Amino acid sequence: MKTREVVLARDVGVDVGGIERELGALWRDASKRSRHHGQVTRACSWNLVVHCADDATYSAVRPMIDQAVRFVPSRTLLLKPRPNAPVADGKAVEAWVTAACQVATGGGKLLCTEEITIESRGPEGVAHLPGLVRALTVPDVPTALLWAGAPPTSSAALRILLAGVDRLVFDTQALPEGVEGGLAKLAHLGGLLDGLALADLAWLRTASLRSVIASLFDEPIGSAPLDRLKRVRLRSTPRGVPAAKLLVGWLASRLGWGTPERAARGQLGWQLKIGTGSTLRIDIDVDRVTSSRECHLHSVVLETAQGEHFAVTDAGAPALEVSVPGLASRSVLAHEPTAPQALVAALGARGRDRLYPVALHRAVELDR
Amino acid sequence: MSGHANPLRQGLVEDRTPEPSTVVIFGASGDLTKRKLVPALFSLFTERLLPPGFAVVGYARKPMTDQEFRAELHEWCSKFARHRPNDEEWTRFAECLSYQAGDYEDPKAYAALKARLATIEAERGIPGNRIFYLSTPPATFPIAVQRLAEGGLTDRRGDERFTRVIIEKPFGTDLDSARALNEHCRCYLREDQIYRIDHYLGKETVQNLMVFRFGNALFEPLWNNRFVDHVQITGAEAIGIEGRGGYFDHAGIVRDMVQNHLFQVLCLTAMEPPVSVSGDDLRDEKVKVLKALRPIPDGRFDEFVVRGQYREGSVAGKPVPSYQTEAGVTAGSATETYIGLKLFIDNWRWAGVPFYLRSGKALPKKVTEVALVFKDTPHRLFGERSASEPNVLAIRIQPDEGISVRFGSKVPGNSLDIHPVNMEFRYGTSFGAEPPEAYERLQLDCLLGDQSLYTRADEVEASWRWISRLHEEWAASASNDVPRYEAGSWGPEEADQLLRRSGHVWRRP
Ligand SMILES: NC(=O)c1ccc[n+]([C@@H]2O[C@H](COP(=O)([O-])OP(=O)(O)OC[C@H]3O[C@@H](n4cnc5c(N)ncnc54)[C@H](OP(=O)(O)O)[C@@H]3O)[C@@H](O)[C@H]2O)c1
Numbered sequence: 050m051k052t053r054e055v056v057l058a059r060d061v062g063v064d065v066g067g068i069e070r071e072l073g074a075l076w077r078d079a080s081k082r083s084r085h086h087g088q089v090t091r092a093c094s095w096n097l098v099v100h101c102a103d104d105a106t107y108s109a110v111r112p113m114i115d116q117a118v119r120f121v122p123s124r125t126l127l128l129k130p131r132p133n134a135p136v137a138d139g140k141a142v143e144a145w146v147t148a149a150c151q152v153a154t155g156g157g158k159l160l161c162t163e164e165i166t167i168e169s170r171g172p173e174g175v176a177h178l179p180g181l182v183r184a185l186t187v188p189d190v191p192t193a194l195l196w197a198g199a200p201p202t203s204s205a206a207l208r209i210l211l212a213g214v215d216r217l218v219f220d221t222q223a224l225p226e227g228v229e230g231g232l233a234k235l236a237h238l239g240g241l242l243d244g245l246a247l248a249d250l251a252w253l254r255t256a257s258l259r260s261v262i263a264s265l266f267d268e269p270i271g272s273a274p275l276d277r278l279k280r281v282r283l284r285s286t287p288r289g290v291p292a293a294k295l296l297v298g299w300l301a302s303r304l305g306w307g308t309p310e311r312a313a314r315g316q317l318g319w320q321l322k323i324g325t326g327s328t329l330r331i332d333i334d335v336d337r338v339t340s341s342r343e344c345h346l347h348s349v350v351l352e353t354a355q356g357e358h359f360a361v362t363d364a365g366a367p368a369l370e371v372s373v374p375g376l377a378s379r380s381v382l383a384h385e386p387t388a389p390q391a392l393v394a395a396l397g398a399r400g401r402d403r404l405y406p407v408a409l410h411r412a413v414e415l416d417r
Numbered sequence: 418m419s420g421h422a423n424p425l426r427q428g429l430v431e432d433r434t435p436e437p438s439t440v441v442i443f444g445a446s447g448d449l450t451k452r453k454l455v456p457a458l459f460s461l462f463t464e465r466l467l468p469p470g471f472a473v474v475g476y477a478r479k480p481m482t483d484q485e486f487r488a489e490l491h492e493w494c495s496k497f498a499r500h501r502p503n504d505e506e507w508t509r510f511a512e513c514l515s516y517q518a519g520d521y522e523d524p525k526a527y528a529a530l531k532a533r534l535a536t537i538e539a540e541r542g543i544p545g546n547r548i549f550y551l552s553t554p555p556a557t558f559p560i561a562v563q564r565l566a567e568g569g570l571t572d573r574r575g576d577e578r579f580t581r582v583i584i585e586k587p588f589g590t591d592l593d594s595a596r597a598l599n600e601h602c603r604c605y606l607r608e609d610q611i612y613r614i615d616h617y618l619g620k621e622t623v624q625n626l627m628v629f630r631f632g633n634a635l636f637e638p639l640w641n642n643r644f645v646d647h648v649q650i651t652g653a654e655a656i657g658i659e660g661r662g663g664y665f666d667h668a669g670i671v672r673d674m675v676q677n678h679l680f681q682v683l684c685l686t687a688m689e690p691p692v693s694v695s696g697d698d699l700r701d702e703k704v705k706v707l708k709a710l711r712p713i714p715d716g717r718f719d720e721f722v723v724r725g726q727y728r729e730g731s732v733a734g735k736p737v738p739s740y741q742t743e744a745g746v747t748a749g750s751a752t753e754t755y756i757g758l759k760l761f762i763d764n765w766r767w768a769g770v771p772f773y774l775r776s777g778k779a780l781p782k783k784v785t786e787v788a789l790v791f792k793d794t795p796h797r798l799f800g801e802r803s804a805s806e807p808n809v810l811a812i813r814i815q816p817d818e819g820i821s822v823r824f825g826s827k828v829p830g831n832s833l834d835i836h837p838v839n840m841e842f843r844y845g846t847s848f849g850a851e852p853p854e855a856y857e858r859l860q861l862d863c864l865l866g867d868q869s870l871y872t873r874a875d876e877v878e879a880s881w882r883w884i885s886r887l888h889e890e891w892a893a894s895a896s897n898d899v900p901r902y903e904a905g906s907w908g909p910e911e912a913d914q915l916l917r918r919s920g921h922v923w924r925r926p
Contacts, residue, residue, distance in 0.1 A: 263425035272423045303424045404428045
């Protein structure tokens with residue numbers, strides 16, 4: 050790995066040419082050093098713009114990015130906006146370029162991806178970021194914006210998104226605890242930009258859990274009990290609440306449930322009508338709950354009017370205990386993606402999961 | 418598929434989850450089961466693509482207990498599965514595995530298998546959906562299909578439960594035997610229960626050929642006789658026959674590689690856009706290509722076909738003995754280890770475009786590729802300096818899958834010199850993710866009842882119809898003289914002449 054520093058002089062604006070020149074020099078160096086590996090292949094299937102609001106987020110997100118780009122070769126633009134930092138030595142924006150190389154699978158070629166870190170200071174420096182994103186993205190490959198840390202719940206992200214981003218990647222699990230309406234703001238943001246795909250890492254983490262829940266209603270049991278539901282109870286840690294709401298949103302959208310009404314102000318309990326006209330009670334319980342799963346959910350229990358219980362419970366990751374009426378409970382493996390795997394999935398087909406916007410829309414109703 | 422009845426399954430990434438079912442592998446003591454079939458099922462299992470009610474039953478004559486079978490497969494999955502099993506995963510997967518020893522002819526053995534399946538299905542909540550994978554030598558295919566039906570293990574009537582049979586290659590050794598096997602199978606099974614496997618079609622890069630052609634607007638307009646001068650399809654093996662002399666000496670490279678794998682690649686390269694890629698649409702288009710293959714005119718065989726046999730040489734620095742001295746090869750054998758063909762597809766799109774196809778053992782390297790060589794520009798604007806090399810679009814299927822385009826570019830300098838350059842796309846460097854193994858995709862498709870990547874009866878017969886002509890001609894020929902080529906070379910000199918006559922040369926892939 051090799052790093053060069055490029056100084057972007059405040060008064061000349063953005064020296065994009067300088068950054069590209071430095072990258073070119075890195076490629077030439079890599080080719081020279083890699084004679085024993087044969088040709089250097091520069092690969093890029095995404096522009097990955099990463100927004101890190103503070104240094105702690107930056108340090109946390111770094112290893113995830115380094116791992117993920119091995120699977121999704123990208124030009125990474127790491128943005129470090131520091132609006133409150135003083136402009137030091139007259140530099141409002143500084144950039145570093147790095148090339149990360151690995152021997153490609155099957156040996157032989159050296160495969161390199163590139164990274165540009167841009168730190169902007171003061172409001173003026175921060176204002177440069179959208180323009181820099183526009184100028185530095187590789188043409189003709191899509192652009193994803195990973196909003197690291199708490200997802201953008203105001204239109205603060207909008208200016209960068211308007212710089213031509215196709216996919217917004219975020220993690221609703223990082224929504225600050227107790228923030229009501231966070232999902233609604235996200236949905237609003239998604240709605241503002243036509244064609245923007247929303248990839249929520251929290252949603253991707255629940256993929257195997259959703260699949261296990263779905264499997265409870267495969268043949269021979271079938272989906273008839275879903276029409277007789279009386280109660281749905283989810284247990285999660287406080288961090289898992291956004292994921293729990295998304296899960297309810299998913300069930301509501303798949304099963305055509307009516308609009309939920311809160312049972313009591315400030316409580317995580319709702320009532321709604323299901324297709325048959327009967328009333329369904331939903332609760333998310335966070336008291337003294339622990340979970341070994343990354344999604345922070347402990348259990349999901351679906352109960353019918355006849356008292357049948359369909360349950361999926363954390364049995365020590367990656368196992369889930371599954372129980373359905375009339376059969377002995379059994380344990381199934383339901384792996385959750387690691388952070389880099391979730392990011393890779395977010396940049397793949399799962400990152401424009403058509404179930405998500407609908408589930409999000411329905412989850413938002415829980416916050417009203 | 419149960420997934421469609423269950424509203425919670427809809428739209429899930431894993432909505433290709435099959436119904437609870439059992440896969441019974443015949444020939445489970447064999448090489449293919451250990452190296453490919455079960456490791457592939459294990460990968461599907463870890464990716465949650467198998468249903469919760471699932472079982473694998475190994476069936477072969479070799480006496481073995483369930484425990485021995487599991488232990489053996491654990492070792493092989495650790496070596497060959499894409500995901501190396503950890504203890505927890507293996508324990509759970511091993512619960513799905515059982516072994517039943519039995520003969521392929523004895524009706525009593527089938528009755529015992531039936532009873533065993535009933536027990537396993539009851540234990541694991543499987544409603545009688547069954548796949549029988551015939552991974553035994555081809556001589557056992559007819560009797561196994563017959564006994565399965567007679568024993569009530571498969572069911573020809575449209576029932577609520579499915580019973581399907583996967584038949585390994587080779588499907589017949591010529592047109593007559595393929596027809597006979599098709600007819601035999603039809604006595605006991607419907608066509609939609611018969612899955613003739615050609616693992617080439619399960620390869621991601623073979624499927625990518627379709628995506629490349631029909632998922633992009635850029636290439637298809639050039640994909641015809643207006644722009645393409647000729648097409649070269651290569652399926653080269655660096656290894657000799659390595660201990661498979663007994664089998665290979667009867668088969669030859671045409672049966673081993675061309676009739677199945679390379680003809681599939683030919684079909685996907687030459688076919689018209691199918692209405693859809695599912696069901697019969699894709700297979701309909703492939704059959705049309707095979708039907709349009711021009712038969713070799715009588716008395717002009719040598720203008721279209723060159724066979725060869727390797728003699729002693731060396732491949733990548735390793736000495737290779739002559740084919741004639743390999744174990745299992747009959748003295749004076751005339752079996753071809755190399756074939757070069759010049760084919761014409763007599764239809765609107767390809768009229769007049771030669772398709773050169775070659776395959777061989779002990780060639781310089783292992784490579785499968787398709788190359789479209791384009792016609793010259795209508796006018797040579799740059800005169801002598803114009804690139805003398807034609808434009809080439811090469812699709813590499815294995816190894817190092819990718820696509821390269823060769824075109825002329827100006828050499829930097831004050832004069833106008835043109836030099837060919839290559840623009841390359843590599844599958845492996847654009848997507849870091851590992852593609853699934855061919856046998857994963859194909860077994861999953863069979864569990865889901867999707868036959869599109871399996872070969873249909875008329876397709877097999879159409880390809881044998883063309884291929885059998887070669888064997889008939891060789892059998893009738895007075896001379897047993899097969900041109901020799903040095904192991905480690907690109908084939909006999911006659912193969913170069915085959916192209917030279919039309920002003921073409923083989924690519925060096
Ligand atoms: N291996 C490959 O890479 C590959 C590739 C493509 C296609 N295939 C096809 O897949 C099938 C299986 O391949 P394989 O390599 O696993 O074959 P294999 O090891 O030769 O045979 C599989 C099993 O079949 C049984 N068997 C062997 N000889 C038999 C005979 N003469 N009569 C009846 N049963 C016999 C044996 O089990 P028991 O004696 O215990 O019953 C053996 O373990 C073959 O049809 C082959 O053509 C293989």
